[in-house]
Amino acid sequence: MKKALITGVTGQDGGYLAKLLLDKGYDVTGAIRRNSQIETVRLQKLGIADAVRLVDFDLSEINNINRLIRETAFDEVYNLAAQSFVGSSWDQPIYTGDVNGLGVVRVLDAIRTYSPQTRFYQASTSEMFGLVRAVPQNEETPFHPRSPYGVAKVYGHYITVNYRESFGLHASSGILFNHESPLRGPEFVTRKITLGLARFARGDRAAVELGNLDAKRDWGFAGDYVEGMWRMLQQDAADDYVLATGVTTPIRDFVTYAAAAIGLELEWSGSAETEQAIDRKSGKVAIRVNPRFYRPAEVDLLIGDATKARTRLGWEPRMAIRELAELMATSDYDDWRG
Ligand code: NAP
Ligand code: GDD
Numbered sequence: 001m002k003k004a005l006i007t008g009v010t011g012q013d014g015g016y017l018a019k020l021l022l023d024k025g026y027d028v029t030g031a032i033r034r035n036s037q038i039e040t041v042r043l044q045k046l047g048i049a050d051a052v053r054l055v056d057f058d059l060s061e062i063n064n065i066n067r068l069i070r071e072t073a074f075d076e077v078y079n080l081a082a083q084s085f086v087g088s089s090w091d092q093p094i095y096t097g098d099v100n101g102l103g104v105v106r107v108l109d110a111i112r113t114y115s116p117q118t119r120f121y122q123a124s125t126s127e128m129f130g131l132v133r134a135v136p137q138n139e140e141t142p143f144h145p146r147s148p149y150g151v152a153k154v155y156g157h158y159i160t161v162n163y164r165e166s167f168g169l170h171a172s173s174g175i176l177f178n179h180e181s182p183l184r185g186p187e188f189v190t191r192k193i194t195l196g197l198a199r200f201a202r203g204d205r206a207a208v209e210l211g212n213l214d215a216k217r218d219w220g221f222a223g224d225y226v227e228g229m230w231r232m233l234q235q236d237a238a239d240d241y242v243l244a245t246g247v248t249t250p251i252r253d254f255v256t257y258a259a260a261a262i263g264l265e266l267e268w269s270g271s272a273e274t275e276q277a278i279d280r281k282s283g284k285v286a287i288r289v290n291p292r293f294y295r296p297a298e299v300d301l302l303i304g305d306a307t308k309a310r311t312r313l314g315w316e317p318r319m320a321i322r323e324l325a326e327l328m329a330t331s332d333y334d335d336w337r338g
Contacts, residue, residue, distance in 0.1 A: 005074045007031040007059065007107070008081035009052060012183045013123070015042035017078060017226040018052050024230075029072065031057030031081065042183045057081075059103030060095075062110075069110035069118070076233050078121045079107050082153075085187055086127060089149035090296055100152035101159075108163045108171065119170040119233045122160040125153050126177040126218070126244070126302045136305040138242050139175065146297040157240075164238050172232040177244035177304040180324060181222040182331035189251055190219065190328060194258050198332035200279070200286050201262045207285045211293025213252040213275060216301045220245045221319035221327075231313040244304020245317045255287055257325035262333040 004021050008014045009030030021028050030052040032038070043049040057064050059081050069077075082100045083089065089096040104122055111118045129137045130146035145151045157173050164171040184191040189210065196208030220243070228243040252268070255277065259266050266277040266286060277287040309315040319327070 001025060001027050002075040003027045003029070003072060004076040004078065005029045005031060005068070005072070006078045006080060007057060008079075008123075009054070010039055010042060011080060011084065012042065012181060012185065012222050013080050013179075013226055015046050015048075015183055016181070016223050017080065017229060018043065019046045019048050020226050020230060022048055022051050027053075029053045029055055029074070031055055031068070033058050045183065059099045059106065062106050065106050066110045066114065069107070070114040073115055074118050076119045076121070077107065077111065078123075078229060079104060080123045082123060083149070085185070086147045086149045087187070087295060089147050089152070093148035096148050097152045097155075100149065101155035104156035105159045105163075108159060108169065112163060112167050112169060116167070116169060119238070120160070120172070121229050121233055122156055122171065122173045124157040124160070124173040124175045124240075125150070126175060126242075126304060127299060128154050128157060128175065129302065130299050132301055135301070136244075136246065136303040138305040139240050139308055146299050147295070150299075161240065170233070170238045172235075172238040173240040174229055174232055175240060175242045176225055176228075177218040177220065177242070177302055179220045179222040179225040180328060182328050183222070184328070190254060190325075193255050194325070194328040194332045197255075197259055197262060197264060197286065197329060198336050201264055201333060202336045202338070204338075205282060205284045207276075207288045209288055209290035209293065210251065210255075211290065211295070212298055213255075213289065214250055214300070215298060216248040216250050216303070218244045218246070218248045218303045219254070219321055219324060220317040221324050224317045224319060228309055228313060228315045231315055235313070239312075241309045241313065242304050242306050243309055243315065243317070244306045245321070246304060246306065247321060248301065248303035249321050254321070254325055257322050258329035259286070261326040261329040
């Protein structure tokens with residue numbers, strides 16, 4: 001039975017990955033931060049809360065990392081933990097740099113020192129491309145991060161490459177484009193939209209306030225992306241891979257798809273800060289722009305080229321954007337409790 005460690009197991013990807021590995025017969029250890037209350041809602045929703053062994057862990061604390069890696073000879077370590085919300089990274093740039101950047105080398109160095117046979121996955125991101133230098137983006141596209149989050153992730157990416165090249169570790173970096181699900185955190189735009197529209201459609205007619213509606217993202221389903229992470233660690237040699245759908249969609253279109261899935265028909269008008277969408281049936285404003293949600297520097301366009309993952313890993317994203325929006329919107333509509 002293979003032993004795997006997942007950092008960030010309480011997050012969206014951590015939950016889906018834990019489920020995938022358990023289904024494959026792994027012994028799964030989930031690393032969680034000490035909180036006033038243990039928060040395993042996602043693991044419960046996936047029906048695996050009792051199957052994952054939970055251990056106390058923080059990426060900013062070298063001692064618990066060393067102890068954990070020394071005591072258990074993990075076959076695979078998936079480093080998914082991070083301060084993952086781009087918007088917060090301008091308010092917490094030092095913390096974000098410490099956890100998302102230095103946290104990676106803490107884990108890598110523990111592996112090098114105590115368990116060099118352990119295979120390592122780093123959760124890198126399309127946010128590293130930032131102000132994109134090529135369209136679409138692939139493993140060769142230069143980075144130009146636009147947020148403290150993206151800057152820290154570039155460090156995490158290159159230190160993974162460096163430990164592979166310096167010490168021969170089986171360390172891979174997955175450059176993943178946005179992936180969503182009904183388990184997505186409520187602060188990210190897709191879930192904010194589906195939660196807000198569900199509330200609106202259920203009768204609480206408060207408008208959902210959003211920032212930049214013109215930004216475009218390459219969105220896939222999180223369940224498909226964790227399969228790609230696992231495939232990376234099954235290769236003979238470690239490497240870096242882009243996972244993406246190759247389709248990009250403006251935020252505005254995601255709103256329209258999600259609204260339609262729960263019976264709302266929106267009529268858009270205005271532009272920039274005056275743009276809004278009215279629900280035809282009720283005549284109420286369902287979406288409006290609030291500049292409070294604009295970012296100091298924006299990533300306008302992301303679209304990935306996952307040819308390498310397709311050809312070498314046999315990986316394919318299975319869910320298209322409309323289906324994803326529908327899945328998330330109907331899930332929030334059905335779960336709405338008022
Ligand atoms: P998420 O839902 O926000 O989960 C983040 C996880 O990290 C949570 O379990 C969180 O614990 C944990 N964490 C945060 N700070 C920590 C610390 N200091 N020490 C230990 N654990 C800590 O994120 P996600 O969407 O699953 O993303 C997983 C990873 O992939 C992240 O590294 C993210 O940056 C990266 N990524 C995500 C996407 C995407 O579209 N989802 C795309 C590219 C890359 P709590 O539950 O205690 O907060
Ligand atoms: N969160 C949020 N809230 N974003 C908004 C809003 C809003 O009200 N209105 C517009 N947006 C725009 C943001 O400006 C951004 O251009 C886009 O929606 C997506 O924002 P998020 O959903 O917060 O995701 P992200 O792309 O910044 O970051 C996510 O994807 C990265 C991969 O590219 C996160 O999961 C990161 O951890 C991940 O690395």
